[in-house]
Amino acid sequence: MPRIHSLGWLSLMLLTGTLYASSNSVRLTSGEWPPYTSEHLPYDGIMSYIVTEVFSKQGIRVEYGYFPWKRSFRLAQYGEWDGSLGWTKNQQREKDFYFSEPLLNGHDVFFYLKDMPDKVFTWKDYSDLKGLKIGATLGYIYGPGFDKADLDGEINVLRFPSDADLIRNLYLGRLDLAVMDACVGHDLIELSYPTHSSLFGHTRKVVRNSSFRMILTRKKPENAGLMEKFNQGLASLRDDPVAFKMLSSVYARPCYSEYLSEGTNSG
Known part of the structure; x- marks a missing residue:
C-alpha cells in the first residue's frame, strides 16, 4: 500500500x-x-x-x-x-x-540450515556448489561470478518472489542455500523464526x-x-x-x- x-x-x-x-x-x-x-x-x-x-x-x-x-x-x-x-x-x-x-x-552471502549446532558451510568457488539447490530472488542480480555460473548451468538456481520466501523454503528443507544480503537475512530469520534462529548459518565468504x-x-x-x-x-x-x-x-x-x-x- x-x-x-x-x-x-x-x-x-x-x-x-x-x-x-x-x-x-x-x-x-x-x-x-x-x-x-x-x-x-x-x-x-x-x-x-x-x-x-x-x-x-x-x-x-x-x-x-x-x-x-x-x-x-x-x-x-x-x-x-x-x-x-x-x-x-x-x-x-x-x-x-x-x-x-x-x-x-551491503554484502550478499549464502544462508544455510544447520543439521548440527556447530556446522559451518564453506565454499571456495562455484564448482563447490554443484548439485545444491540455491534460492535467489526474482529480479535480483548477484554479481558477474554468480550470474555467469547460473547462466552456464554450473549452479542450480531456483528463483522466488522475495527474500522472505527464500528463508521459508530454506527452513522447510526445499533449498540447500539461499543468497541474500547478510543483514536482511538475519532480520528475516529473527522475524520469522525467532525461536529457531540458531538453526541458520551463513557463509563467511561473500558472494558480492x-x-x-x-x-x-x-x-x-x-x-x-x-x-x-x-x-x-x-x-x-x-x-x-x-x-x-x-x-x-x-x-x-x-x-x-x-x-x-x-x-x-x-x-
Whole structure:
C-alpha cells in the first residue's frame, strides 16, 4: 500500500501556507527488505529515511509503494512510478534509469540450515556448489561470478518472489542455500523464526559486495535534473544527526561489521 512521507513536511506547510503540486512529489516503489526498507519499521527503514530526508530538505514529498521486488522494478522501468530504491548499478539497468550515488553498502552471502549446532558451510568457488539447490530472488542480480555460473548451468538456481520466501523454503528443507544480503537475512530469520534462529548459518565468504542506490526512470526526462538535485542533497546528509545514528546502528551490527575486516573474500 502506498505511503507518503516527508520529514518536517507539516512544519513546512505551516510556514509557507501552501501545498506542493505534483511536480514537488516523487513516487518510489519499494519492498519488504528490513533493515533497509520496510513499512513496519520507523521511517520505513534506514534507506527510506535517507531518501525521504534528502528530498524533504528540498521541499519534495515522497510516496512509497510496497510491491514484490520484480514488480517494483517494472513499475519504475515503465514509468508508472517515478523510481525505486535499493538497487545496484549495471550497464543494462542504466539504459532505463538514472542512478543515485550510493545510499548504503551491503554484502550478499549464502544462508544455510544447520543439521548440527556447530556446522559451518564453506565454499571456495562455484564448482563447490554443484548439485545444491540455491534460492535467489526474482529480479535480483548477484554479481558477474554468480550470474555467469547460473547462466552456464554450473549452479542450480531456483528463483522466488522475495527474500522472505527464500528463508521459508530454506527452513522447510526445499533449498540447500539461499543468497541474500547478510543483514536482511538475519532480520528475516529473527522475524520469522525467532525461536529457531540458531538453526541458520551463513557463509563467511561473500558472494558480492554491493552499493544500494535510488533509481529514477528515464521515461521522464525531468528525472535527470531531479537526480542531480538529489545527489547534491545526499552529499550534505552526512551532517544529519538522525541519519548518523541510524547508519551507525546498522554498521555496528555483526551481520554488517564482520564483513568489513581485511581478508574477507567475495565470489
